[in-house]
Amino acid sequence: MTLVRKEFLQIFRNRIMLPLLFVVPTVMLLILVNAATMEMRDRKVLICDNDLSPTSRRICGAISASTFFDAGRVAFSAHEAIASIEKGESDVALIIHKGLENDLMSQQPAAVQLIVNAVNSQQAQLSYAYMTQLINRAVGDILLENAAPAPQESIRTSVSFWYNPTLNYRFFMLPGILTILITVIGTVLSAMNVVREKETGTIEQINVTPVGKFAFIASKLLPFWLIGLVELALGLALGRLFYNVPMEGSITLIFGMSATYLTGLLGLGLFVSTFAQTMQQATFINFFFLLICILMSGIFTSTDNMPAWGKALNTINPVYYFIDIMRCIMLKGATFVDLTPQFRAICIFAAASVSLSVLNYRKRN
Amino acid sequence: MIKVRNICKSFGAVRALNDVSFEVRENELFGLIGPDGAGKSTLFHILISLMKPDSGDVALWGLDSVRDYRAIRKIIGYMPGKFSLYEDLTVEENLQFFASVFGVRVEENYRLIEDVYRHIAPFGKRPAGKLSGGMKQKLALSCALIHKPRLLVLDEPTTGVDAVSRKEFWDNLKTVRQAGVTAIVATPYMDEAALCDRIAFINNGHIFSVDTPQNIVKRTTQRIFAVRAANMRTLPALCRSLPGVMAAYSFGDAVHLAMNRHDAEAGEIRQQLICLACEKVEVKTVAPIIEDCFIITVKNQK
Numbered sequence: 001m002t003l004v005r006k007e008f009l010q011i012f013r014n015r016i017m018l019p020l021l022f023v024v025p026t027v028m029l030l031i032l033v034n035a036a037t038m039e040m041r042d043r044k045v046l047i048c049d050n051d052l053s054p055t056s057r058r059i060c061g062a063i064s065a066s067t068f069f070d071a072g073r074v075a076f077s078a079h080e081a082i083a084s085i086e087k088g089e090s091d092v093a094l095i096i097h098k099g100l101e102n103d104l105m106s107q108q109p110a111a112v113q114l115i116v117n118a119v120n121s122q123q124a125q126l127s128y129a130y131m132t133q134l135i136n137r138a139v140g141d142i143l144l145e146n147a148a149p150a151p152q153e154s155i156r157t158s159v160s161f162w163y164n165p166t167l168n169y170r171f172f173m174l175p176g177i178l179t180i181l182i183t184v185i186g187t188v189l190s191a192m193n194v195v196r197e198k199e200t201g202t203i204e205q206i207n208v209t210p211v212g213k214f215a216f217i218a219s220k221l222l223p224f225w226l227i228g229l230v231e232l233a234l235g236l237a238l239g240r241l242f243y244n245v246p247m248e249g250s251i252t253l254i255f256g257m258s259a260t261y262l263t264g265l266l267g268l269g270l271f272v273s274t275f276a277q278t279m280q281q282a283t284f285i286n287f288f289f290l291l292i293c294i295l296m297s298g299i300f301t302s303t304d305n306m307p308a309w310g311k312a313l314n315t316i317n318p319v320y321y322f323i324d325i326m327r328c329i330m331l332k333g334a335t336f337v338d339l340t341p342q343f344r345a346i347c348i349f350a351a352a353s354v355s356l357s358v359l360n361y362r363k364r365n
Numbered sequence: 366m367i368k369v370r371n372i373c374k375s376f377g378a379v380r381a382l383n384d385v386s387f388e389v390r391e392n393e394l395f396g397l398i399g400p401d402g403a404g405k406s407t408l409f410h411i412l413i414s415l416m417k418p419d420s421g422d423v424a425l426w427g428l429d430s431v432r433d434y435r436a437i438r439k440i441i442g443y444m445p446g447k448f449s450l451y452e453d454l455t456v457e458e459n460l461q462f463f464a465s466v467f468g469v470r471v472e473e474n475y476r477l478i479e480d481v482y483r484h485i486a487p488f489g490k491r492p493a494g495k496l497s498g499g500m501k502q503k504l505a506l507s508c509a510l511i512h513k514p515r516l517l518v519l520d521e522p523t524t525g526v527d528a529v530s531r532k533e534f535w536d537n538l539k540t541v542r543q544a545g546v547t548a549i550v551a552t553p554y555m556d557e558a559a560l561c562d563r564i565a566f567i568n569n570g571h572i573f574s575v576d577t578p579q580n581i582v583k584r585t586t587q588r589i590f591a592v593r594a595a596n597m598r599t600l601p602a603l604c605r606s607l608p609g610v611m612a613a614y615s616f617g618d619a620v621h622l623a624m625n626r627h628d629a630e631a632g633e634i635r636q637q638l639i640c641l642a643c644e645k646v647e648v649k650t651v652a653p654i655i656e657d658c659f660i661i662t663v664k665n666q667k
Contacts, residue, residue, distance in 0.1 A: 002462065002465040002466060003466070006451070006454070006458075006462050009454060009458060010451065010453055010454065013453050013454070013492075014453065200449060200451075200452065201445060201447045201448075201449035202449045202450065202451060204415065204443075204445055204449060205443065205445060205449045205450070206466070207415055208413050208414070208415065208438055208441065208443040209438055209463075209466045209467060210435065210438050210439050210466070210467065210468075211466055
């Protein structure tokens with residue numbers, strides 16, 4: 001108890017740490033959730049209309065009307081269009097060749113050319129898909145109007161997006177950002193906390209006291225475990241307040257899961273600290289592992305698109321399970337039974353990391 | 366009562382401690398004198414149960430440093446060479462913390478540390494990191510004593526501390542000893558050796574001459590001469606070439622010459638040096654002090 005009190009005393013004395021603990025999550029949630037969006041809007045489109053027919057105008061009109069595209073640019077030749085893409089003035093160039101309307105009306109296959117800047121492949125694919133859809137719909141309308149017989153009722157698809165009906169990207173991001181937050185606090189801060197005792201030499205002094213291995217580790221774990229949970233509460237409150245992020249599942253469940261996950265993270269942090277002699281080393285080791293774990297976890301990209309080895313690797317990535325847990329509880333209202341496999345995974349993670357760090361933290365040579 | 370028996374410890378190819386044995390008596394102020402890298406800290410780490418020896422054993426009042434490490438950690442106070450208190454905690458908080466780690470209240474043993482602590486008590490609310498070097502030492506000593514240990518282990522407590530603070534620190538140690546605490550102090554300063562009840566020389570992992578400082582000086586059979594000349598820089602080398610010289614080494618503003626021959630005379634040495642083209646030669650007999658004894662002892666072993 002005395003040890004824990006000392007830890008808190010040190011944390012609250014630290015003039016940089018304390019504001020950091022509360023400012024960072026707020027800033028992260030306010031900025032990242034909004035900024036790290038992958039929704040596509042206002043892609044710059046350049047149109048090179050060599051046909052200048054009612055059909056081509058109709059296509060151009062459809063594009064201008066879309067919120068995804070900003071179709072202010074015009075070129076008079078394909079060369080000009082390509083140059084514009086190269087200069088980065090436009091993201092997509094649509095080149096309509098002369099004779100488009102003629103081909104269409106005479107039932108010949110007609111073609112337009114679409115050039116997409118694919119530096120960002122995801123955006124390029126989306127642009128391509130939306131563009132194709134827009135053009136086809138416009139062309140389809142024209143053909144329908146001109147065709148004599150009434151169109152047959154074809155298959156009509158109606159789409160509804162479950163769990164995030166408005167496809168609000170923030171609902172997807174917020175649980176992810178919260179996960180990063182907890183993960184970073186849990187590992188980095190706890191590792192630093194122990195390594196600092198090594199760097200200042202105080203660990204030697206503590207080792208010559210009757211304080212046991214277990215008590216020492218526990219005292220180092222507990223404060224950041226609590227801080228992690230406070231941060232989670234803060235994050236959830238901010239999400240509710242600013243983004244109206246839903247909370248379909250039980251809050252108790254989220255906190256229970258987080259408590260388990262945090263235990264594992266703190267164990268991991270301590271494990272790192274048993275190897276590192278200086279804070280610099282600890283930072284680097286942590287950075288390396290966290291970067292891999294976080295980027296592979298499916299926070300920004302879907303893990304379903306990963307190669308098989310990536311998926312296999314993810315089975316030992318605790319961040320992957322936890323992000324899943326967070327999203328499922330918050331957006332889907334998953335219950336404990338639904339999340340049993342993930343819960344088992346983070347339990348194994350917690351047990352492994354804590355026991356490894358305890359074993360590795362040698363009080364005696 | 367501390368018994369160190371045949372301790373050996375190697376780090377890779379380096380033999381840090383080589384068959385080290387000595388005893389420390391109850392309520393003694395015992396000095397471990399030796400230069401940096403002699404093996405003092407390693408020996409201390411083994412003494413206080415932070416390290417296991419390769420062979421040999423340490424018994425503190427019958428407790429084995431390896432087997433009974435838990436019991437040992439309750440009865441020792443350790444002050445490492447590097448300041449190792451929490452710099453972000455205040456003076457009072459540090460003291461409070463170390464007291465509670467040992468399960469005692471500050472008031473219980475305050476009398477023991479009173480002499481030391483009252484100098485820093487006015488700065489009780491100041492973070493330990495903002496104290497001066499001397500005050501840090503006093504705080505560290507207070508923290509090491511607050512649980513009234515039977516054995517106090519001090520690793521180079523006065524390194525990097527000014528002369529006045531050093532003196533005060535040694536006065537404090539005397540008080541602590543009077544309170545019944547046994548203390549072992551490692552120091553590279555020869556002048557501090559004279560302040561101990563008994564001392565041991567340590568060099569290259571070997572222990573020599575365990576005795577009182579007075580006896581060690583008394584036992585020295587060599588005659589010591591202080592030599593000065595115009596060419597101070599080349600003087601030690603020239604002195605070593607004289608017959609019967611055991612060691613010649615710079616000592617303050619002179620060169621000390623330890624002669625094996627008991628009949629060596631100052632005048633004779635002076636003549637010999639003048640023959641070696643030395644100018645303004647002055648030679649006089651001096652009484653050996655601890656530093657001379659240390660150099661002679663180390664030289665003898667080689």
